[in-house]
Amino acid sequence: MKIKGLLRKLSVKNKMIGISVLANIIILVVNVVLMFGINNLSDRMDMVYKDNLFLEELMDSISDVHSNMTEYLNTKNSDVLSDYFRSEQELRDLMGQLDDDISSLSFTRMERNIKRMCAEYIDEVNMTIEYKRGRNVEKYRIRYENASRLYDYIESSIYSLNNEQFAENSGNYTKLLSAFRRFETISNLVLVLIIIGNIIVVTRLTLAVIRPLQNLTEKAGEVGRGNFDIPPLKVVNDDEVGVVTEAFNQMTVSIRDYIDRLRESSAEERRLRENELLMQTHLKEAQLKYLQAQINPHFLFNTLNAGAQLAMMEGADKTNGYIQHVANFFRYNVKKGSDIVTIREEVELIDNYIYILNVRFSGDIKYEKKLDESVLDTPMPSMILQPIIENCVNHGIREILGEGRIRLEVFRIDDIVCVSISDNGKGLSQEMINDILNGNLKRDPGSSGGGIALDNVIARLRLFTGESDPFSITSEGEGKGTRFDIYLDV
Amino acid sequence: MNKKKSGNEVKENAKRLRIPTGIIVTVFFLTTVTVMVLIFLNFLTSVDDPEQEKLYDKYFVMIVPEQESSFWNEVYESAHRAGEEKGIYVEWLGKSMLRKYSREDQLRIAIAESVDGIIVSADDSEEMRELISLATDKEIPVVTLVSDCPSSDRCSFVGINNYNIGREYGDRIVRVAKMKKSPGDTIKVSVLVDGYAEESGQNILFMGIQETVDAAVRANNTGMRNVDISLVPIDNSNTFSTQEGVRKIVLGEESLVPDIIVCLSETETTGAYQTIVDYNRVGVITVLGYHDSDAIVNAIDRNVIEATISIDTDQLGSTCVQALAEYTELGHTSQYFTVESLVVDSSNVSGYLKEVPNEN
Numbered sequence: 002m003k004i005k006g007l008l009r010k011l012s013v014k015n016k017m018i019g020i021s022v023l024a025n026i027i028i029l030v031v032n033v034v035l036m037f038g039i040n041n042l043s044d045r046m047d048m049v050y051k052d053n054l055f056l057e058e059l060m061d062s063i064s065d066v067h068s069n070m071t072e073y074l075n076t077k078n079s080d081v082l083s084d085y086f087r088s089e090q091e092l093r094d095l096m097g098q099l100d101d102d103i104s105s106l107s108f109t110r111m112e113r114n115i116k117r118m119c120a121e122y123i124d125e126v127n128m129t130i131e132y133k134r135g136r137n138v139e140k141y142r143i144r145y146e147n148a149s150r151l152y153d154y155i156e157s158s159i160y161s162l163n164n165e166q167f168a169e170n171s172g173n174y175t176k177l178l179s180a181f182r183r184f185e186t187i188s189n190l191v192l193v194l195i196i197i198g199n200i201i202v203v204t205r206l207t208l209a210v211i212r213p214l215q216n217l218t219e220k221a222g223e224v225g226r227g228n229f230d231i232p233p234l235k236v237v238n239d240d241e242v243g244v245v246t247e248a249f250n251q252m253t254v255s256i257r258d259y260i261d262r263l264r265e266s267s268a269e270e271r272r273l274r275e276n277e278l279l280m281q282t283h284l285k286e287a288q289l290k291y292l293q294a295q296i297n298p299h300f301l302f303n304t305l306n307a308g309a310q311l312a313m314m315e316g317a318d319k320t321n322g323y324i325q326h327v328a329n330f331f332r333y334n335v336k337k338g339s340d341i342v343t344i345r346e347e348v349e350l351i352d353n354y355i356y357i358l359n360v361r362f363s364g365d366i367k368y369e370k371k372l373d374e375s376v377l378d379t380p381m382p383s384m385i386l387q388p389i390i391e392n393c394v395n396h397g398i399r400e401i402l403g404e405g406r407i408r409l410e411v412f413r414i415d416d417i418v419c420v421s422i423s424d425n426g427k428g429l430s431q432e433m434i435n436d437i438l439n440g441n442l443k444r445d446p447g448s449s450g451g452g453i454a455l456d457n458v459i460a461r462l463r464l465f466t467g468e469s470d471p472f473s474i475t476s477e478g479e480g481k482g483t484r485f486d487i488y489l490d491v
Numbered sequence: 492m493n494k495k496k497s498g499n500e501v502k503e504n505a506k507r508l509r510i511p512t513g514i515i516v517t518v519f520f521l522t523t524v525t526v527m528v529l530i531f532l533n534f535l536t537s538v539d540d541p542e543q544e545k546l547y548d549k550y551f552v553m554i555v556p557e558q559e560s561s562f563w564n565e566v567y568e569s570a571h572r573a574g575e576e577k578g579i580y581v582e583w584l585g586k587s588m589l590r591k592y593s594r595e596d597q598l599r600i601a602i603a604e605s606v607d608g609i610i611v612s613a614d615d616s617e618e619m620r621e622l623i624s625l626a627t628d629k630e631i632p633v634v635t636l637v638s639d640c641p642s643s644d645r646c647s648f649v650g651i652n653n654y655n656i657g658r659e660y661g662d663r664i665v666r667v668a669k670m671k672k673s674p675g676d677t678i679k680v681s682v683l684v685d686g687y688a689e690e691s692g693q694n695i696l697f698m699g700i701q702e703t704v705d706a707a708v709r710a711n712n713t714g715m716r717n718v719d720i721s722l723v724p725i726d727n728s729n730t731f732s733t734q735e736g737v738r739k740i741v742l743g744e745e746s747l748v749p750d751i752i753v754c755l756s757e758t759e760t761t762g763a764y765q766t767i768v769d770y771n772r773v774g775v776i777t778v779l780g781y782h783d784s785d786a787i788v789n790a791i792d793r794n795v796i797e798a799t800i801s802i803d804t805d806q807l808g809s810t811c812v813q814a815l816a817e818y819t820e821l822g823h824t825s826q827y828f829t830v831e832s833l834v835v836d837s838s839n840v841s842g843y844l845k846e847v848p849n850e851n
Contacts, residue, residue, distance in 0.1 A: 027519075027520070030523070030524075031523065034531065037531075038530075103547040103548070103549065103550040104544050104547070105543075105546075105580065107587060110580065114604040117603065117604045121603040121605070122603075150596075154592075154596070154599070157589070157590045157592075161587065161588050161589045161590070164589055191530065194526075195523060198519050198522075198523070202516055205516075206516070
């Protein structure tokens with residue numbers, strides 16, 4: 002746990018250095034072990050023939066002793082004698098290295114025998130020299146023969162031992178050589194495995210270091226694409242990446258806060274603008290009210306009434322009637338601008354309107370009506386029928402030759418009251434009818450403004466009845482007139 | 492959307508399955524170290540194959556005239572085993588040396604090696620006597636084996652009763668002589684002896700043969716046949732010289748070719764047997780052999796060799812070591828040990844037969 006904590010605190014640089022050091026240490030350890038094995042093997046190989054070399058040395062030394070002895074016997078030279086003593090000491094030193102155990106191993110046993118024989122030999126040689134110095138010819142000759150015989154035995158023994166050791170060592174050498182080859186193969190295999198393992202470990206470790214950075218990059222990309230609603234990243238390590246991650250987390254929070262503040266301030270601005278618009282509307286309304294107040298309906302109505310009385314007094318009955326109708330028409334307009342009215346009141350308005358039109362256009366329109374008295378008190382929105390009639394007159398009847406006819410019927414079918422207006426005008430095409438019903442008919446820019454268009458009528462009827470089709474238009478084609486039907490609930 | 496979701500799930504699973512890197516690193520390290528150690532140990536044990544060394548308290552050597560003979564092999568094996576039990580290493584001296592030395596030289600070598608005891612198949616020569624004295628002077632006890640040096644300072648003799656063996660051979664010669672040739676003829680018997688050995692044992696043996704046969708002839712147990720026994724010296728220094736000697740006898744002048752050949756060593760026996768088979772003299776010349784090596788026993792089974800003397804080699808070897816050990820420990824031992832001997836012929840050969848591949 003402690004180590005884990007410590008590792009977390011390491012900087013990325015140190016982590017990366019650590020990974021490479023770790024990988025290299027593994028390789029190094031493996032190499033050291035392999036090198037140790039190889040060195041061990043080559044040392045053994047060097048040692049293989051060491052025994053043989055030693056035996057050669059021993060034999061040389063004995064030969065020295067023997068030849069020095071022989072030479073001394075021949076020459077009695079003191080230099081040769083000192084040579085002899087030197088070589089004898091040398092031989093004794095070498096003998097010291099020989100084993101003296103009675104062993105089950107034939108080499109050791111043979112060494113022991115050679116050692117013993119050498120000791121015996123040195124004794125004999127010394128005696129020979131002693132007798133020679135003492136001029137005891139007979140004895141020195143016997144001793145010399147003994148010594149020579151021992152020399153022969155020793156030589157033969159060393160030869161035997163050397164031979165046996167050589168055979169054994171050659172076997173060992175072959176064994177070592179094959180072990181060496183095996184070791185070489187294993188070493189290569191181990192190295193390859195270790196390298197593969199190393200790559201895996203280094204990759205894992207590097208990924209462990211890099212992963213937080215990758216996460217950070219991914220999240221940064223997301224933020225870059227505009228998504229600020231990401232959960233805060235987990236800070237795994239206390240390294241540079243950890244610091245950057247922390248900063249990134251703070252940054253996203255700050256950006257989010259900033260955006261919230263921006264959103265709030267823009268909402269405030271919008272509210273202020275709406276208020277301003279409302280104020281302007283109110284102002285406009287006030288201005289309208291002011292203008293309306295200027296045209297006081299009572300004033301207009303009283304003025305027209307005064308005109309009517311004047312006409313009556315002058316005996317102009319027609320003028321009197323006309324002015325009366327106009328006065329009623331305007332009164333309705335002023336009074337019932339937006340209220341709910343009865344069918345009866347609407348029908349009365351139509352009566353007035355047609356009268357005014359007939360006076361204006363000198364009685365061109367023939368107006369018929371057939372009313373079911375029982376349903377005339379049925380409520381309906383005001384200013385519905387007049388625009389339809391105006392439409393019939395302006396677009397239907399006006400454009401035909403001969404007498405224009407308008408027929409108004411109010412009747413009841415079950416629970417539905419139907420108000421039907423038909424003319425004998427030029428009629429409407431089915432496309433035109435569809436356009437009118439769907440509200441697609443653009444108001445003709447040339448037509449007189451101020452009038453209430455059919456789309457307004459249809460919209461208000463739909464609002465009032467709550468039905469989607471309270472209004473229908475039928476026309477049997479060009480020149481065959483048009484019929485408008487309004488359906489109202491009883 | 493679904494794809495994304497499953498991808499996320501996979502990622503989550505992978506996260507759950509992910510082994511911590513620390514564990515991987517540790518496992519990798521441990522595996523590396525273990526593998527390296529194993530390789531190293533395996534390598535070291537494969538190279539090091541040390542023979543278990545055993546140390547001994549005493550060192551005896553055995554010196555015998557022949558190197559390649561199953562008789563001496565068996566004797567040595569037995570001596571070696573007996574020594575092993577007592578902490579003594581018994582070495583067959585001539586066998587470990589590349590150069591072949593005479594018995595006397597081998598004795599000198601043994602003395603120079605200052606061994607703890609010498610077992611030697613001696614003879615009664617002056618040189619042998621002197622060498623045994625020299626060894627005794629150097630406090631190396633000497634035991635003579637099979638052939639003695641009675642006048643020397645040897646501490647003990649382990650061998651066979653040569654006179655008895657001689658009598659056995661004599662009996663056998665008489666029995667064979669009865670069936671050979673016709674009455675009134677002379678049966679020639681050649682006793683092969685080591686031409687270079689001045690050995691009393693052979694003489695005693697020969698005496699045993701001579702006395703037995705003479706007695707039989709006198710009692711007319713030979714069916715009116717004369718028996719002429721002669722000693723034929725054979726150069727026993729190597730296997731080929733032995734065979735050559737036997738060949739000379741077999742292929743010699745008709746009147747001198749023996750009817751019966753008596754061999755007093757294993758090499759002579761096998762030599763004679765080989766020669767008789769090679770020159771198609773089976774049935775004509777009767778061979779009386781020595782020792783019960785597999786080849787000899789097989790030859791008896793096939794009636795090429797009439798009979799042989801079986802000596803208890805086991806007893807021979809172990810008795811030598813026992814005598815020497817006793818002498819080194821107590822300073823004295825019995826002067827004379829005899830081991831048993833037995834005649835092997837076609838009547839009892841089955842007990843000696845081992846399953847060996849035919850040599851011919």
